[in-house]
Amino acid sequence: MTLRFDLTPLLPTAFAPRTEPLNKLMRFGAWAGYRTALCYGDTEMEYAAIRNTAMLYDLCPMTKYRISGVEAEDYLQRLMLRHLRKHSVGGVQYSLWCDDAGKVLDDGTLFRLGPQEFLLFCQERHMPWLLDSAMGFDVRVEDQTTDLAGLSLQGPLAATILAKAGLEVSSLKPFRLTHLPLGAGQVMISRTGFTGDLGYELWVTPDHALTLWDRLIEAGAAYGLRPAGSDALNIARIEAGFLIATLDFIPAHHALREHRARSPFELGFGWMVDFDKGPFTGRRALLRERETGSRWARVGLDIPGNVAAEGALLYHLRKHEVGHVTSAVWSPITKSSIALAEVQARHARGHDVWVEIYAERELQYAKLMLPVTAVERPFFNPARKRATPPERF
Amino acid sequence: MPMPSSEVIVIGSGPNGLACATRLAQKGAKVTLLDSLSTPGGGASPREFAPGFTTSLAHLTRGIDARVAKGMNLERHGLSFQTLQTTLLGANPITVSRGKTSSQDTEYARLHDRLTHFARVLAPFRALPPPRLGKGNDWLTLSRLGLGIRALGKTEFRELLRMLLINAADVAEDDLTDTRLQGFLAFEATLGSWLGPRSPNSLILLLNHLAIGPDPLAPKGGMQALAAAMAKAAVAAGVTIRQNAKVTRILTKDDRATGVQLTDGETLTAQAVVSTLHPGLTLRTLVGPRALDAGLYTRAGHIHSRGGTASLTLALKALPKLDNPGNRLIIAPSVTAVENAFNPVKYGQVPDAPVLEAYIPTTLDPRTDSHHILTANVQFAPHAPENPDQARAQMLENTLRVLETHIPGLRALILHQDLLMPQDVATLYGNPGGNWHHAELAVEQMLFLRPLRDLSQYQTPLDGLWLAGAGSHPGGGITGSSGWNAAEAMERTL
Numbered sequence: 001m002t003l004r005f006d007l008t009p010l011l012p013t014a015f016a017p018r019t020e021p022l023n024k025l026m027r028f029g030a031w032a033g034y035r036t037a038l039c040y041g042d043t044e045m046e047y048a049a050i051r052n053t054a055m056l057y058d059l060c061p062m063t064k065y066r067i068s069g070v071e072a073e074d075y076l077q078r079l080m081l082r083h084l085r086k087h088s089v090g091g092v093q094y095s096l097w098c099d100d101a102g103k104v105l106d107d108g109t110l111f112r113l114g115p116q117e118f119l120l121f122c123q124e125r126h127m128p129w130l131l132d133s134a135m136g137f138d139v140r141v142e143d144q145t146t147d148l149a150g151l152s153l154q155g156p157l158a159a160t161i162l163a164k165a166g167l168e169v170s171s172l173k174p175f176r177l178t179h180l181p182l183g184a185g186q187v188m189i190s191r192t193g194f195t196g197d198l199g200y201e202l203w204v205t206p207d208h209a210l211t212l213w214d215r216l217i218e219a220g221a222a223y224g225l226r227p228a229g230s231d232a233l234n235i236a237r238i239e240a241g242f243l244i245a246t247l248d249f250i251p252a253h254h255a256l257r258e259h260r261a262r263s264p265f266e267l268g269f270g271w272m273v274d275f276d277k278g279p280f281t282g283r284r285a286l287l288r289e290r291e292t293g294s295r296w297a298r299v300g301l302d303i304p305g306n307v308a309a310e311g312a313l314l315y316h317l318r319k320h321e322v323g324h325v326t327s328a329v330w331s332p333i334t335k336s337s338i339a340l341a342e343v344q345a346r347h348a349r350g351h352d353v354w355v356e357i358y359a360e361r362e363l364q365y366a367k368l369m370l371p372v373t374a375v376e377r378p379f380f381n382p383a384r385k386r387a388t389p390p391e392r393f
Numbered sequence: 394m395p396m397p398s399s400e401v402i403v404i405g406s407g408p409n410g411l412a413c414a415t416r417l418a419q420k421g422a423k424v425t426l427l428d429s430l431s432t433p434g435g436g437a438s439p440r441e442f443a444p445g446f447t448t449s450l451a452h453l454t455r456g457i458d459a460r461v462a463k464g465m466n467l468e469r470h471g472l473s474f475q476t477l478q479t480t481l482l483g484a485n486p487i488t489v490s491r492g493k494t495s496s497q498d499t500e501y502a503r504l505h506d507r508l509t510h511f512a513r514v515l516a517p518f519r520a521l522p523p524p525r526l527g528k529g530n531d532w533l534t535l536s537r538l539g540l541g542i543r544a545l546g547k548t549e550f551r552e553l554l555r556m557l558l559i560n561a562a563d564v565a566e567d568d569l570t571d572t573r574l575q576g577f578l579a580f581e582a583t584l585g586s587w588l589g590p591r592s593p594n595s596l597i598l599l600l601n602h603l604a605i606g607p608d609p610l611a612p613k614g615g616m617q618a619l620a621a622a623m624a625k626a627a628v629a630a631g632v633t634i635r636q637n638a639k640v641t642r643i644l645t646k647d648d649r650a651t652g653v654q655l656t657d658g659e660t661l662t663a664q665a666v667v668s669t670l671h672p673g674l675t676l677r678t679l680v681g682p683r684a685l686d687a688g689l690y691t692r693a694g695h696i697h698s699r700g701g702t703a704s705l706t707l708a709l710k711a712l713p714k715l716d717n718p719g720n721r722l723i724i725a726p727s728v729t730a731v732e733n734a735f736n737p738v739k740y741g742q743v744p745d746a747p748v749l750e751a752y753i754p755t756t757l758d759p760r761t762d763s764h765h766i767l768t769a770n771v772q773f774a775p776h777a778p779e780n781p782d783q784a785r786a787q788m789l790e791n792t793l794r795v796l797e798t799h800i801p802g803l804r805a806l807i808l809h810q811d812l813l814m815p816q817d818v819a820t821l822y823g824n825p826g827g828n829w830h831h832a833e834l835a836v837e838q839m840l841f842l843r844p845l846r847d848l849s850q851y852q853t854p855l856d857g858l859w860l861a862g863a864g865s866h867p868g869g870g871i872t873g874s875s876g877w878n879a880a881e882a883m884e885r886t887l
Contacts, residue, residue, distance in 0.1 A: 074683070078682070078683060078687070079687070099686075099687075099688055100686035100687070100688035100689055129687070132687050132688070132690075132691040133687035135682060135687075135690060135691065135694065136677070136681060136682030136683075136690070137682065278683075279648065279683060279684050279685070281686040281687045281688065282686060283648075283686075284648065284686070284854055
């Protein structure tokens, strides 16, 4: 299918025949040219499903690239930050990639389908860069965004519901994937997600999308499964400490201003950078940054009180601006106001850093200046996320 | 690094390679110079185009860089030049020597004076690494040069700024009335480029020619003698020259260039590798994508390298009838004629009436058999014709027709004829696109943008890999400047 944004400003996804009638508020948002639900009716209930039962989330607009060929591994070694040495067939690797200046272009998950076959899932579109990077390599890069329809099934009961739906994945470890038959087709299931909870992502060709939806909704009916929108997911992903391209960082190719792009060190992904794996794009720049130091640091903040600090500025000694909050929420599960923030690197430990919040209380604003505490991410990290096999209900 | 007893490999034995290798050897480095051709000299090396007849790709120069000539002691190694006058052929030919014309054109004299003046204050930039936007400049030297430009005086400084990025046609038509001289200026500006006289920024190329030297020069003994003298100087400095040694790969390890591999599989290791080949070819073909960042690798493939000049050589039974057969001969009757010769190449087509610069080197160095050789740079030749062989034949025919019109009886004297189109130059000399300067000389690829912004200091991201060819600042033209600049830059990193 050819995307014609000029003709159809926002496209329906493969699940639209089911998701749209369920959306009581008709609250949709734009996501990579598609319309997907922000909220079906009650964000709190949808969030509660993520943490207590299970939720179903439409992933279709994710950008997907199939990368295959004799030199696919060499190609990805040069493209991505992480080493592919331990990335075996059937595995999923979360990784970032950078431009020559060592600034992050995007993050994504790399599914290894075979020794020479990969699927890259990411937020933004990157075909020109992926093709530029492919010059000189025996590799094929194809955009498969419209060829796969996806659902995210997340929550403590996710494995139970899958089993009930005839999709037994209890032996699947985190960051592994498997293929199971689904009617006349098959479904690719990976134990991955964006909630920091037990969860799976399921991919089928669009013609099997509604079969998959119906099967899961039916199996989950008795388990409190409910479709959730992006608003609910956003609460969960902040609790999990995940960053979103364009919200929490500006992909280098989007940045219009010279100093807006960020390095992996500055986003807290220094652990990914494998300088020993051989040359990769950005390596030289990142080596220099490792020597000279980074300008920014990414921190998780615990903020007193119960007001979310969205868009708030951070001050040192209540006076000097040293950073800002990129995502914040009142976290229902930790019962605290949490935030993902960017601060000048020397303030990464959060000593005497204050957040300025304009709290709206019945159309009157109170200006709060609150001391922050830098805390470990994820803010919420349940054991059930990792338990294999997952607990059965 | 070229520390005493260290090993440096220089790829390409053209004037830049020879200059660079010699300078490095003089500073104590053990230098091996590798070249794929059978004789040193690159564009100046001899090529037998017909049995018993030898020519070279370059046929004239505006002078070897003074630093190179002095540093290599080229005079002692047998190099001397004959200064040439220029004859503009046509119904009423005129002879030009610097600002003086046989027609005693005062407008031309004035314009030539002014441009020469501009060229003189800009010339020192050729002998420097390009200034950077940001840190790391030799501010003292730069401010001295800046003052030099300012010392032109307010009026002339303003004129320089007005004219620096103008096109050659506008200047020719504003300041001259004689169409023959207008055509000459348009031709001189665009010689060796992929620009027409009406293309933006074409005048700066004329300033560049004038900055190299005021006169066209013919080496005594031919271009081969220039190549031989430079090679002799290199050997005298301790450079080991290996011809017929084509490099197929630059070897890298841990972000360093470690040596090269030759066609026969032989590998040579070195602490530094200097390539005087086309920068895109060096990075993309010889280094390859794995050792380079994707962005740089991509941009290295986008360096404009279109050749627009064909090289014609004729073996003649006798000297054609000319008033001054030893002069440089120009056929470029008007600005429009030059522009019209450029237009078709944009569409891969051959111009009906090419413009050209010809020279008969055998007037200076007579052959024993009293035969003669005529060489010519013919413009414009399409860099990407649909049918290369057909285009070559057509280009040859159109060129001979133009020559015959201006030098009646020439065709009857021809024993052998040979025309190299840009694609032939690329094949023979290994510069993709076949441009004289490897990377086209044009404002967007000059100074700190030459060949690319992050390669402009002769250094590449790979430690120990340097660029020193015509693709680097200040460009080609049988001067040795880029090679010398690169060697100096290498010394500074010690």
